[in-house]
Structure formats: C-alpha cells, structure tokens
Amino acid sequence: MSTDADGRIRSWTLTPSRPHFTPPAGAVDAHCHVFGPMAEFPFSPKAKYLPQDAGPEALFGLRDRLGFARNVIVQASCHGTDNSATLNAIARSDGKARGVAVVDPAIGDAELDMLHEGGIRGVRFNFLKRLVDDAPKDKFLEVAHRIQRLGWHVVVYFEADILDEMKPFLAAIPTPIVIDHMGRPDVAQGPDGPDMTAFRALLDSREDIWTKVTCPDRLDPAGPPYADFVRSVRPLVEAYPDRVLWGTDWPHPNMEKTLPDDGALVDVIPGIAPTETLQRKLLVDNPMRLYWPEEA
Numbered sequence: 001m002s003t004d005a006d007g008r009i010r011s012w013t014l015t016p017s018r019p020h021f022t023p024p025a026g027a028v029d030a031h032c033h034v035f036g037p038m039a040e041f042p043f044s045p046k047a048k049y050l051p052q053d054a055g056p057e058a059l060f061g062l063r064d065r066l067g068f069a070r071n072v073i074v075q076a077s078c079h080g081t082d083n084s085a086t087l088n089a090i091a092r093s094d095g096k097a098r099g100v101a102v103v104d105p106a107i108g109d110a111e112l113d114m115l116h117e118g119g120i121r122g123v124r125f126n127f128l129k130r131l132v133d134d135a136p137k138d139k140f141l142e143v144a145h146r147i148q149r150l151g152w153h154v155v156v157y158f159e160a161d162i163l164d165e166m167k168p169f170l171a172a173i174p175t176p177i178v179i180d181h182m183g184r185p186d187v188a189q190g191p192d193g194p195d196m197t198a199f200r201a202l203l204d205s206r207e208d209i210w211t212k213v214t215c216p217d218r219l220d221p222a223g224p225p226y227a228d229f230v231r232s233v234r235p236l237v238e239a240y241p242d243r244v245l246w247g248t249d250w251p252h253p254n255m256e257k258t259l260p261d262d263g264a265l266v267d268v269i270p271g272i273a274p275t276e277t278l279q280r281k282l283l284v285d286n287p288m289r290l291y292w293p294e295e296a
C-alpha cells in the first residue's frame, strides 16, 4: 500500500509489466477511470476514498504500454456527479477516449447535450453501499428515459447478492444496459455455479444487456494467472460474444492492498477469449459499436 503525507492512497502500480498478449489493432480499454489531478479537479465531499492523482497523461501512457488504441473513461465515484475530470481527460485524448458520466438526477437537457459534446455516451448507476450514499431507482429511471434521445446506454454496478432485487429496475430501463464487472460473481463457484447461472439468466432476459468481463483482481483473490476467473468467465464470453467488453479498471479504485499488475490483467484476455475472432469482438467491434458507432 502506498499512502502519501496527505493520506492520499495509490491503488495502482507504477511499474506494470509488459503483457505477453498483443491486443488486436484498434483495441479499446472500455473500463478505466481518472482521479483528478486534484488541484484542478477536486474530489467530491462525499468521496469514500481519497486517491493520489491518476490523470490523463498516466492513463494514456499505460494505454500505449499495454498496446491499446482507445479508452472508455468511466466517472469514478470519488468525483461524485462533477464530470470535469473525466471530460478533461477525454478532451486531451485526441479523439481516442469517450466516457460514461455520473449525473445528478436533476440535470438539465442542456447539460446532457454538453456532456454528449464532450464525448460522454452513457450514465452510470452505482449500487455499491461502500461507494455511494444512495441509489434512488425511481430517479435513475427518469434519467434513463431522458438520455434515450442521445442514443446513450446505462452502466449499472451492483454485487451478486442483490441481482434478484435489481431485476424489475433493470427490466424497466429503456436503453441498452452494460453491467459492470458481471455483477461481481463469486468465480470460485465455477461457470455453472449459482452466481454465474443467475447472471446468465439476466443476460437471457434481454438481448441488449451487455457486460464487462473485467476485474480478475477484484474477483479472484488467488491472483495471476486468475485460474478461477478464467474458468468461470470463458464460457460467458463464448456464449455472448457480441455483448462483452473488456477493460483494465485502472487505476483500480480501492485495490491498494494488492496492487494489480496491468500487464498480467491483459494476459488474462486470451484465457477468456481464446480465438482471434472472440478477441476482436471483445476488444474492438463491441466497444466501437457502443462508444464510436459512427465509425463501427
């Protein structure tokens, strides 16, 4: 763990290895974040963690080191509903980044238009009690209706133990849905365990529910090569090849106890997507359809 003199935490390694796996040309890291820089973009007073700066230059340096071409930057909970840090990173990316915002449900249409101009293509609804104080489903649904005209989707983050109670809410969302980190299944149960079975039933309930097959570091405490994660997630990628996305999750919020090696995370990809066709869908075709549809 690395905590600086101000108590700000670093949850990412400064020395990621170079992956053995080479991503296909045009690969998109479709789930990552930026923190600050705090002097320009202060954290929310409601933030549940206070990280060191992890700004756009560091993110784009990692992108290049890992062999990726583009990023999808997801507004991190520590920035609340002020999307300035995310928009700043997108603006500095030379068109190589787009984003997902977190918004105050009272946001006006003009501000939504501004977010679209700034490269935002979705909103995130976070249901993790350790990250946010409240998650008002009725207000979230209103937002989901209001972003429809922009062609955006909704990203939802929840854990496996509330999947059942999430179902009516998810069924009422009028846009495509992306579930963060597969709704955090217990991958030690294997591909046919209760968590993965319940999650597949959710994917089967609508053809426009996508998911991010991300975060072996969060879901598989055994560490690299993340054997339980690979064995549980590969069948999911094979069964839903057109609805899966992949991302590093850099700078790995709240992972300060065991800093993930981003190179080792990239090396999980051929384990979960064993053919070139699957790899191209996961890393290029699918994220391009959601985030750069005009080029896809």
Ligand SMILES: O=C(O)c1cc(C(=O)O)oc(=O)c1
Residues within 6 Å of the ligand: 075, 076, 077, 078, 131, 180, 218, 249, 253, 254
């Ligand atoms: O599990 C987490 O702690 C986490 C936190 C955040 C965030 O703070 O936004 O985003 C993630 O994708 C995962």
